[in-house]
Amino acid sequence: xxxxxxxxxxxxxxxxxxxxxxxxxxxxxxxxxxxxxxxxxxxxxxxxxxxxxxxxxxxxxxxxxxxxxxxxxxxxxxxxxxxxxxxxxxxxxxxxxxxxxxxxxxxxxxxxxxxxxxxxxxxxxxxxxxxxxxxxxxxxxxxxxxxxxxxxxxxxxxxxxxxxxxxxxxxxxxxxxxxxxxxxxxxxxxxxxxxxxxxxxxxxxxxxxxxxxxxxxxxxxxxxxxxxxxxxxxxxxxxxxxxxxxxxxxxxxxxxxxxxxxxxxxxxxxxxxxxxxxxxxxxxxxxxxxxxxxxxxxxxxxxxxxxxxxxxxxxxxxxxxxxxxxxxxxxxxxxxxxxxxxxxxxxxxxxxxxxxxxxxxxxxxxxxxxxxxxxxxxxxxxxxxxxxxxxxxxxxxxxxxxxxxxxxxxxxxxxxxxxxxxxxxxxxxxxxxxxxxxxxxxxxxxxxx
Amino acid sequence: xxxxxxxxxxxxxxxxxxxxxxxxxxxxxxxxxxxxxxxxxxxxxxxxxxxxxxxxxxxxxxxxxxxxxxxxxxxxxxxxxxxxxxxxxxxxxxxxxxxxxxxxxxxxxxxxxxxxxxxxxxxxxxxxxxxxxxxxxxxxxxxxxxxxxxxxxxxxxxxxxxxxxxxxxxxxxxxxxxxxxxxxxxxxxxxxxxxxxxxxxxxxxxxxxxxxxxxxxxxxxxxxxxxxxxxxxxxxxxxxxxxxxxxxxxxxxxxxxxxxxxxxxxxxxxxxxxxxxxxxxxxxxxxxxxxxxxxxxxxxxxxxxxxxxxxxxxxxxxxxxxxxxxxxxxxxxxxxxxxxxxxxxxxxxxxxxxxxxxxxxxxxxxxxxxxxxxxxxxxxxxxxxxxxxxxxxxxxxxxxxxxxxxxxxxxxxxxxxxxxx
Numbered sequence: 065x066x067x068x069x070x071x072x073x074x075x076x077x078x079x080x081x082x083x084x085x086x087x088x089x090x091x092x093x094x095x096x097x098x099x100x101x102x103x104x105x106x107x108x109x110x111x112x113x114x115x116x117x118x119x120x121x122x123x124x125x126x127x128x129x130x131x132x133x134x135x136x137x138x139x140x141x142x143x144x145x146x147x148x149x150x151x152x153x154x155x156x157x158x159x160x161x162x163x164x165x166x167x168x169x170x171x172x173x174x175x176x177x178x179x180x181x182x183x184x185x186x187x188x189x190x191x192x193x194x195x196x197x198x199x200x201x202x203x204x205x206x207x208x209x210x211x212x213x214x215x216x217x218x219x220x221x222x223x224x225x226x227x228x229x230x231x232x233x234x235x236x237x238x239x240x241x242x243x244x245x246x247x248x249x250x251x252x253x254x255x256x257x258x259x260x261x262x263x264x265x266x267x268x269x270x271x272x273x274x275x276x277x278x279x280x281x282x283x284x285x286x287x288x289x290x291x292x293x294x295x296x297x298x299x300x301x302x303x304x305x306x307x308x309x310x311x312x313x314x315x316x317x318x319x320x321x322x323x324x325x326x327x328x329x330x331x332x333x334x335x336x337x338x339x340x341x342x343x344x345x346x347x348x349x350x351x352x353x354x355x356x357x358x359x360x361x362x363x364x365x366x367x368x369x370x371x372x373x374x375x376x377x378x379x380x381x382x383x384x385x386x387x388x389x390x391x392x393x394x395x396x397x398x399x400x401x402x403x404x405x406x407x408x409x410x411x412x413x414x415x416x417x418x419x420x421x422x423x424x425x426x427x428x429x430x431x432x433x434x435x436x437x438x439x440x441x442x443x444x445x446x447x448x449x450x451x452x453x454x455x456x457x458x459x460x461x462x463x464x465x466x467x468x469x470x471x472x473x474x475x476x477x478x479x480x481x482x483x484x485x486x487x488x489x490x491x492x493x494x495x496x497x498x499x500x501x502x503x504x505x506x507x508x509x510x511x512x513x
Numbered sequence: 514x515x516x517x518x519x520x521x522x523x524x525x526x527x528x529x530x531x532x533x534x535x536x537x538x539x540x541x542x543x544x545x546x547x548x549x550x551x552x553x554x555x556x557x558x559x560x561x562x563x564x565x566x567x568x569x570x571x572x573x574x575x576x577x578x579x580x581x582x583x584x585x586x587x588x589x590x591x592x593x594x595x596x597x598x599x600x601x602x603x604x605x606x607x608x609x610x611x612x613x614x615x616x617x618x619x620x621x622x623x624x625x626x627x628x629x630x631x632x633x634x635x636x637x638x639x640x641x642x643x644x645x646x647x648x649x650x651x652x653x654x655x656x657x658x659x660x661x662x663x664x665x666x667x668x669x670x671x672x673x674x675x676x677x678x679x680x681x682x683x684x685x686x687x688x689x690x691x692x693x694x695x696x697x698x699x700x701x702x703x704x705x706x707x708x709x710x711x712x713x714x715x716x717x718x719x720x721x722x723x724x725x726x727x728x729x730x731x732x733x734x735x736x737x738x739x740x741x742x743x744x745x746x747x748x749x750x751x752x753x754x755x756x757x758x759x760x761x762x763x764x765x766x767x768x769x770x771x772x773x774x775x776x777x778x779x780x781x782x783x784x785x786x787x788x789x790x791x792x793x794x795x796x797x798x799x800x801x802x803x804x805x806x807x808x809x810x811x812x813x814x815x816x817x818x819x820x821x822x823x824x825x826x827x828x829x830x831x832x833x834x835x836x837x838x839x840x841x842x843x844x845x846x847x848x849x850x851x852x853x854x855x856x857x858x859x860x861x862x863x864x865x866x867x868x869x870x871x872x873x874x875x876x877x878x879x880x881x882x883x884x885x886x887x888x889x890x891x892x893x894x895x896x897x898x899x900x901x902x903x904x905x906x907x908x909x910x911x912x913x914x915x916x917x918x919x920x921x922x923x924x925x926x927x928x929x930x931x932x933x934x
Contacts, residue, residue: 212734213773218741277707281700283683299682300749303703304737307677307710311734314714315771318727323718326726330718334711340704341595 190240190500190507197239197256197264202228205265212312221297221305225272229288234271235264237369237397237504241390242376243497244489249380251493259320260376266329267372269313274336276306281340282427325375332371339363343429353448354435358399365405366398389488393501396485401508403478406431408511410465425458432477434461437470482509568930569627572923576633577654596708599701608698610705613679628671629664631827631927632802635820636660637920638912641810655920659720659809666713666729667802673709674736674798676702682748725805731771732801738773739793743780743851750876751790751851756863757781770801770821783860784900787853791832792825800825823911826904827928833901834931840888847881853900854893855884861891905932 191198206223213219242260278284279292280299286292293302310333317329342360373394377387409424410433424431428451438444441464447457465471482505489501600611637655649657680702681695710733717726744752757780774793779785792800803824807817832853839848848855850869859865865887872879888894905928912928915921 211773213738213741214776215738215741218738277703280680281703283696294683295685298684298745298747298749299699300678300680301740301745303677303680303706304740307674307706308734308737310710311730311737314730315727315734318723318730321723323721323723326721326723327715327718330711330714333714337704337707337711341708344595344599344700344704 188496188499188503190236190504193496193500194236194239194243197261198232198236201232201235201265201268202226202230205269208265208269208316209309209312212315213308217297217301218305218308221276221293221302222309224293224296225275225288226268227288229290230268232268233401233508234267234369234372237394237501238264238267238372238376240497240500240504241373241393242380244492244495244501245377245380245382245386245390247495247497248386248493249382254380257379259322259379262316262320263325263329263372263375263379266313266316267368269309269316270329270332270336271368273306273309273313274340276302276309278340280306284423320379322379324378328371328375328378332368335363335367339365339367350435350438350445353430357430357432357435361399361402362395365402366395369398369401370394389491393485393488396481396488397505397508400478400481400485400505403432403474403481404509404511407433407471407474407478410462410471422458422462425452425461428452432474433465433470435470436473437461437465437468440468440470478509482506564930564933568923568926569630572630572634572920572927575654575919575923576630576637576656577651596701596705599697602697606694606698608681608695608702609679610676610698610702613676613702627927628799628802629668631799631824631924632664632667632806633660634920634924634927635803635823636664636806636810638915638918638924639807639810639812639816639820640916640918642812645811657809659722660806662716662720663725663729663802663806663809666716667798669709669713669716670729670733670736671798673706673713674733676709677706678740720809722809725808727771728801728805728808732798734773735793735797738776739790742776742790742793743786744873746872746875748875750872751849752869752872752876753851753856753859753866754780754786755866756783756860758863770797770804783856787851787856787900788829790851791829795832796825796828799828819911819914823908826907826911830901830904830908830928831931833897833904837894837897837901840885840894844885845882847876847879848885850876850879853897854888856893857896858884858888858891858893861893862887902932 205226209222209226210219213222239256239261242256242264246254246256246260275287276293279287279294280302283294284292285295293305297305317326320326339360339362342356342363370391371394374387374391377390382390406424409421409431412421425434430448434444434448438448444461444464447454447461450457452458452461485505486502489498489505492498492501633654633656636657640655641650641657645657649659651658651661654661680699683695683699713729713733717729720726740749742751743754746752774789776789779789800821801824804817804821807820812820836849836852836854838844839846839852840854850872859869865884868880868884908928909925912921912924
């Protein structure tokens with residue numbers, strides 16, 4: 065807690081000038097992701113205009129849709145269909161004050177409105193709420209890998225990133241959702257299922273397997289404040305270690321003995337690879353480029369979060385509508401997460417991130433801030449096309465992004481996705497975990513690293 | 514790809530080796546088939562054409578259309594189109610991915626498909642339980658659609674592993690990649706391998722059989738484990754472990770093949786080390802695929818287990834056959850330091866290990882001519898031949914328990930063709 069709020073102060077000092085909304089960060093009392101009427105949205109480029117729901121590919125139902133390019137029309141009805149969802153309990157939305165531990169609770173959806181009187185003292189910290197669930201994640205994963213090899217160097221490489229220093233954001237969200245859905249369906253009668261816990265571990269393993277391969281591809285030097293795997297070991301061994309982690313995760317998935325969950329999580333693996341392929345090339349026109357970027361973002365980041373929360377709801381016995389709601393929460397959360405990540409790449413210091421900044425530019429990748437910036441500075445276009453290869457490109461692009469509204473616009477888009485995630489989180493029956501989902505979405509938006 | 518190598522190189526071998534008939538096959542008609550193919554072998558040898566191709570192409574007819582995953586569907590996918598585009602940039606560089614890709618695409622279409630083919634043949638030879646609905650059967654070929662999908666998965670996993678194995682180690686400071694070609698090649702190789710792997714994940718998930726998913730995932734695990742066994746040079750090429758003086762029998766593969774293999778005990782024991790390396794490298798995948806396909810057909814655990822043994826032994830026989838090939842009269846150049854003849858020779862003459870140790874930096878530093886001479890003079894080649902025969906016979910023994918069929922004959926023919934060489 066303490067260190068996070070310090071980071072928070074730094075965030076404000078550093079970002080105060082451009083942060084779109086000046087609200088205090090992660091755990092600030094008046095934090096709001098919900099776009100209030102007073103806030104004027106910055107202009108978005110054509111590809112992003114007209115509501116985020118339209119430009120993000122809608123990959124519901126765990127079907128093999130990911131190869132489709134995002135369509136502009138199919139999503140139009142989605143907000144309606146969600147608001148008519150049967151799991152909206154009118155009484156739930158209306159009773160802003162329901163009691164937990166005798167403390168006054170406030171419905172987060174209304175927190176942006178300035179209300180007189182004392183603000184609630186009780187704040188849900190997802191990490192604290194799930195302390196018991198999360199403390200053994202890394203140990204558990206290491207044990208699973210340990211059981212699957214007798215070879216020390218393989219074990220060492222495979223567990224290198226399971227050192228307990230990660231944010232564990234994927235397991236955190238998966239367990240929060242699992243508990244929130246369990247509560248939604250069974251009240252206090254159902255605790256966390258062991259299969260749901262497994263999914264949380266598996267999500268982190270799939271993520272790490274992709275990190276390991278990314279490091280070989282990108283030849284990165286640092287990750288999480290230490291030398292990355294490709295610096296430490298033979299690249300061929302590192303690649304195999306990535307395959308190994310994936311294989312063990314896949315065995316764990318199979319042991320859950322649930323056909324749908326296996327399908328959903330296999331789709332994640334496929335999305336990750338396809339997202340990586342999309343990163344190899346960019347599109348010619350601006351319009352296509354933004355859609356391309358968002359699809360890539362979905363596949364590389366959001367798919368994993370969305371489909372693991374979907375999996376835990378399937379395991380809870382949720383019907384299709386409820387698990388799709390969970391999926392939509394995860395998808396929005398994941399998109400926001402990556403947008404913020406891309407933004408932090410421009411504003412955060414290397415020390416805070418544990419990896420170098422402007423890394424994306426150096427890798428030749430045009431992320432949201434750049435794509436927004438080239439609305440105002442068309443001279444960025446040729447640089448995007450040549451992947452910032454020429455001397456001075458990276459510095460020039462970096463400067464232009466800061467001069468433009470690109471960072472605010474990225475922040476705004478991230479915020480929209482967060483609001484949507486929060487809106488969905490509020491459709492679940494009120495419980496500490498449901499509140500945790502709301503806070504987690506806020507945390508994603510306001511994080512420093 | 515390894516297969517195509519076997520097949521291309523095995524033809525000169527055939528001249529020296531006596532033909533081995535399939536003593537296990539008693540069916541009259543099959544005997545006739547086999548002997549006729551033996552005649553064919555003789556003819557083909559004169560024409561310098563490998564009989565292997567014949568055994569394989571006949572077998573293909575039995576299970577319907579060619580089985581390779583290199584189907585239109587695969588070739589037309591966006592990602593592969595992308596890869597092809599990027600491969601062009603690599604032309605002129607030294608990245609081994611080009612060689613791998615060439616091997617996959619051009620090295621004789623018959624050979625590429627052999628692993629999937631074997632899975633389909635054993636599927637057909639074993640048949641399936643009566644309560645499987647017609648909808649799920651490919652009546653003409655005599656296999657289930659799910660079995661065909663599994664055969665495809667087997668090939669995708671194998672190819673993915675080969676492609677990943679073909680990366681170049683660019684770990685600093687021995688990064689000699691001035692042009693960036695190597696890095697780019699690695700990127701494409703890694704992604705292509707991952708693409709195949711992710712596709713197999715989805716194909717497997719669609720079969721809706723979690724035991725099968727677990728089994729095949731454990732085969733992927735075994736493949737990745739294989740790359741960590743024993744000492745390695747900078748490019749991760751394997752070197753044999755220092756030979757131990759007391760040899761132990763290696764009995765690992767009985768209870769539960771979902772468990773990982775114990776490595777340390779096997780290292781330094783010639784046969785055990787060789788077996789361990791190649792079970793992880795090849796036997797596990799083919800064995801588990803054969804086991805899996807019998808699972809899909811609803812056969813008993815007992816028969817599934819035998820399917821595993823069949824695939825495992827076949828893969829090992831194959832490997833032994835491959836291993837002998839660099840020691841034909843007149844061969845030159847480097848060979849795998851962990852091939853059976855070399856490992857057996859080391860066991861016989863441990864003082865040779867100093868020459869192996871020259872390769873710890875890079876296997877290119879090893880004096881291959883010297884080692885080849887030692888192998889040719891030692892007992893290594895005979896022991897390897899014996900090893901191959903043991904595994905061939907173990908595979909045939911399983912076949913014998915299946916009812917006579919054209920698919921069974923085809924498998925026996927393939928084994929015989931291999932034994933011939």
